[in-house]
Amino acid sequence: MGFPEEEYFSCGHRACAGCACATAIRWITKAAGKDSILVEATGCMEVVSTPYPETAWKLPWIHGAFENASAIASGVAAALRTQGVEGKKVVAFGGDGATYDIGFGLISGAFERGENFTYVCYDNEAYMNTGIQRSGSTPFGASTTTSPAGKESIGKVEWKKDLMHILAAHGSPYLASASVGYPQDAFRKLKKAMETPGPTFVNLFASCPTGWRVDPSKAIEIAKLAVETGAVPLYEIIEGKHVVNGQSKDLSKLKPVDEYLKVQGRYSHLFKPVRREKELSMIQDRVRSNLQRLIDLSEKGF
Amino acid sequence: MEASHAISEAVKMIKPNVIAAYPITPQTHIVEKLSEYVANGEIDAEYIRVESEFAAISACLGAEATGVRAYTSTSSQGLALMFEILFVISGMRLPIGMTVVNRALSAPINIWNDHQDGMSCRDAGWLQIYAETAQECFDLTVMQYKISENRDVLLPSMLGLDGFTLSHVYEPFDIPEQKEIDGFLPEYKPTHAVLDPGQPLTLGALGFPSHYMELRRSQVDAMEGSLKVIEKVYKEYSEKFPVQIKNTRPEKYYHIEEYKMDGAEIVFVAIGSVCGSIKDVVDDLRAKGEKVGLLKIITYRPFPMEAIKKSLKSASKIAVIEKAISPGANGPVFDEISSLLFEAKSAAEIRNFIVGLGGRDVKLDHIQKIYDMTKKSQGKKQEWMF
Numbered sequence: 001m002g003f004p005e006e007e008y009f010s011c012g013h014r015a016c017a018g019c020a021c022a023t024a025i026r027w028i029t030k031a032a033g034k035d036s037i038l039v040e041a042t043g044c045m046e047v048v049s050t051p052y053p054e055t056a057w058k059l060p061w062i063h064g065a066f067e068n069a070s071a072i073a074s075g076v077a078a079a080l081r082t083q084g085v086e087g088k089k090v091v092a093f094g095g096d097g098a099t100y101d102i103g104f105g106l107i108s109g110a111f112e113r114g115e116n117f118t119y120v121c122y123d124n125e126a127y128m129n130t131g132i133q134r135s136g137s138t139p140f141g142a143s144t145t146t147s148p149a150g151k152e153s154i155g156k157v158e159w160k161k162d163l164m165h166i167l168a169a170h171g172s173p174y175l176a177s178a179s180v181g182y183p184q185d186a187f188r189k190l191k192k193a194m195e196t197p198g199p200t201f202v203n204l205f206a207s208c209p210t211g212w213r214v215d216p217s218k219a220i221e222i223a224k225l226a227v228e229t230g231a232v233p234l235y236e237i238i239e240g241k242h243v244v245n246g247q248s249k250d251l252s253k254l255k256p257v258d259e260y261l262k263v264q265g266r267y268s269h270l271f272k273p274v275r276r277e278k279e280l281s282m283i284q285d286r287v288r289s290n291l292q293r294l295i296d297l298s299e300k301g302f
Numbered sequence: 303m304e305a306s307h308a309i310s311e312a313v314k315m316i317k318p319n320v321i322a323a324y325p326i327t328p329q330t331h332i333v334e335k336l337s338e339y340v341a342n343g344e345i346d347a348e349y350i351r352v353e354s355e356f357a358a359i360s361a362c363l364g365a366e367a368t369g370v371r372a373y374t375s376t377s378s379q380g381l382a383l384m385f386e387i388l389f390v391i392s393g394m395r396l397p398i399g400m401t402v403v404n405r406a407l408s409a410p411i412n413i414w415n416d417h418q419d420g421m422s423c424r425d426a427g428w429l430q431i432y433a434e435t436a437q438e439c440f441d442l443t444v445m446q447y448k449i450s451e452n453r454d455v456l457l458p459s460m461l462g463l464d465g466f467t468l469s470h471v472y473e474p475f476d477i478p479e480q481k482e483i484d485g486f487l488p489e490y491k492p493t494h495a496v497l498d499p500g501q502p503l504t505l506g507a508l509g510f511p512s513h514y515m516e517l518r519r520s521q522v523d524a525m526e527g528s529l530k531v532i533e534k535v536y537k538e539y540s541e542k543f544p545v546q547i548k549n550t551r552p553e554k555y556y557h558i559e560e561y562k563m564d565g566a567e568i569v570f571v572a573i574g575s576v577c578g579s580i581k582d583v584v585d586d587l588r589a590k591g592e593k594v595g596l597l598k599i600i601t602y603r604p605f606p607m608e609a610i611k612k613s614l615k616s617a618s619k620i621a622v623i624e625k626a627i628s629p630g631a632n633g634p635v636f637d638e639i640s641s642l643l644f645e646a647k648s649a650a651e652i653r654n655f656i657v658g659l660g661g662r663d664v665k666l667d668h669i670q671k672i673y674d675m676t677k678k679s680q681g682k683k684q685e686w687m688f
Contacts, residue, residue: 047508
C-alpha cells in the first residue's frame with residue numbers, strides 16, 4: 001500500500017533528531033487524509049508542533065488537555081452528526097502516558113459508548129515530554145527517571161499494561177499493534193482502523209532515541225529489532241478475532257531479546273556491571289509466552 | 303414547576319446541538335428532563351452519556367470547537383472534577399453554557415446547598431451569574447448564551463442556582479413562545495474556533511512566555527468588556543419579555559438587584575435564593591421604620607464593581623451574607639466588597655456573615671440577628687450563624 005504524497009504534518013517542527021513519534025504522526029495524518037479532524041493529547045508531539053503562533057498542522061487540529069482527547073473527539077463527532085456532516089474522520093491520538101495512564105478512563109468511556117473515531121497511541125513507553133518518567137506502558141526492567149536502576153533496583157518492576165486486550169474487551173471492531181519499523185504494515189493498520197466504523201485503536205510503537213538512550217540514526221532499526229525479537233508483537237484483533245502479522249507469526253525465527261535490550265541505555269544496567277541473568281530470562285520467557293498466547297489465540301480462536 | 307425544570311425548559315428552547323452531562327445530586331432533575339426531551343424527539347440534540355464530569359466538559363469543548371452550541375450541567379464534586387478543563391475552555395474562548403446547581407464540597411460529603419463549588423471556580427475565566435427564583439433560572443439560561451456567544455465576549459458562562467432550596471422548589475414561571483426566544487437568540491456561527499477540514503485551524507497551541515501574557519490579557523479584556531454586553535442583553539431581554547408573574551424576577555434585569563435601597567443605611571449583600579428570605583426581613587424592618595435594604599448580586603463574574611460601589615454609596619453599615627468561605631481569609635464576596643469600599647474611601651462598617659454551609663437552614667431569625675448585630679456594631683468582622 002503506497003503512502004500518499006500529500007504531507008499534512010509539515011517539516012520544521014521541533015521534535016528531537018531521530019524522533020520516530022514524529023514519523024508516526026506523519027503516517028497518522030497521511031492515513032487520515034484531508035477530510036479529517038485531529039484531536040491530540042498533551043505530550044511531546046503537541047508541544048513540538050504548535051509553538052504559538054506557528055503550527056505544523058495542515059489539518060484541523062485541537063488540543064485540550066492531557067487526559068481528554070477521546071472525550072473531545074466524542075464531542076467533535078457529535079457536533080459533526082448534528083451538522084449532518086458525513087465522511088469526515090475523527091482521529092484522536094496521544095502518547096502512552098495519555099493513553100495507558102491519565103486518559104485511560106476517558107478512552108474506556110468513549111469505547112463503551114461506541115463513539116465513531118480512531119484512537120492512536122504513539123507508544124514510546126514512558127513520559128518523554130516531562131523527562132523520561134515511568135508509565136503504565138514502560139516495560140519491565142526499563143530504567144526511567146522515576147524507576148531508576150540502582151543498587152536496590154532493576155528499573156521498573158511491573159510489566160507493561162496489556163492495553164490492546166483491555167480495549168478489545170470493550171467490543172471494539174478493530175485494534176492493531178504496529179511498529180514504526182514496519183511502515184507498510186503500520187500504514188495499512190492505520191487506514192483500516194480509520195475506515196472501520198466505531199471506536200478503533202492502533203498502538204503504534206514509536207522509538208524515542210532520547211528516552212531510550214540510543215543513537216538517533218538507529219530509531220527505525222531499533223523499532224524493527226523490537227519486532228524481530230518479539231518484544232513488540234505485530235497483530236490485529238478484527239471483530240474479536242486475532243490475526244498475528246509478519247515476523248511475529250513464527251516463534252522459531254525469533255532473535256534473542258538481549259539483542260534488542262543491550263543496545264538501549266534504558267536497559268544497560270541489565271548487562272553491566274554484571275549480567276542480570278534472572279531478570280533477562282524473565283523477560284525472555286515473558287516475550288515468548290506472550291507471543292505464543294497471541295499465536296494460540298489466532299489459531300484456536302480463544 | 304420546579305426550578306430545575308425552568309432550566310431544562312430553557313435549555314430545550316435555546317436548541318443546543320450537543321448536550322454532554324453526568325448525573326450528580328442535586329443537578330439530576332435537569333439532565334433527566336433533557337434526556338426525556340431527546341428520547342421523545344422534542345429536542346434535536348446529540349446527548350453524550352459520558353462516564354464522568356471530566357468527560358462531560360471535555361466533550362462540550364470538542365463540540366463547541368466544531369462550531370456548535372453545547373450545554374452541560376453539574377454540581378459540587380462534579381464541578382471540582384471539571385476544574386482543569388474550565389480554564390482550557392475559557393482560554394480557547396469557547397462560549398459553552400453550563401448550569402451549576404450549587405452544592406457543598408466534600409469532606410464531609412454533603413449533597414446540600416452552599417456556594418463553595420461556584421466560588422472556588424471564580425478565577426476560571428467563566429462568566430458567573432446567580433439566580434434567586436425559577437423565573438430567573440429560565441431567563442438567565444437564555445441570556446447566558448446570548449452573552450457568551452457575543453463576538454466581543456466569547457467566554458463560557460455558568461449559571462448558579464441553589465441546590466434543593468431552589469432547584470427542587472416548585473415556583474410559577476412564565477415561558478415565552480419559542481419563536482420569541484428564536485428571535486432573541488440567534489444561531490451560533492463562530493469564526494474564531496471551528497474544526498473544519500475546509501479551513502484547517504490549530505486550536506489549543508502551546509503559548510510560550512513570549513505570548514502567554516498577551517493571550518491572558520485578551521481574555522481579561524474580554525471579561526471586563528463583557529459588563530457592557532451583559533447590561534445590554536439584560537435590558538433587551540427585560541424589554542422583550544416583560545414580567546408576567548409578579549415578584550418572580552426583577553422588572554429590569556441588571557448586574558445587581560436593589561431591594562428597598564432608597565435611603566438604606568444598613569445594607570444586606572447576598573447571592574441566590576437566600577435573598578427571598580432577606581427580602582421578607584427587610585419588609586418587616588421597613589414596616590418598623592428601619593432604614594434597611596438588600597443588594598442582590600446577579601452578575602458575579604465579571605464583578606460589577608461600579609454598580610456595587612454606586613449602590614453602596616450611602617450605606618453606613620454593610621452585612622455580607624455568604625454561603626462560601628476561603629479558610630484562613632473571609633467569604634470571597636466580602637473581601638471583594640471590602641476592597642471596593644476602600645477604593646471608594648467609604649467609611650462604612652462591613653461585616654461578613656457565613657451562613658447555610660452544607661445546607662444548614664438560614665432562618666428569618668438568623669437574618670434578624672445579623673441585622674441586630676450589624677446595627678449595634680456587635681461581634682467580630684467574620685461571624686458564623688450556626
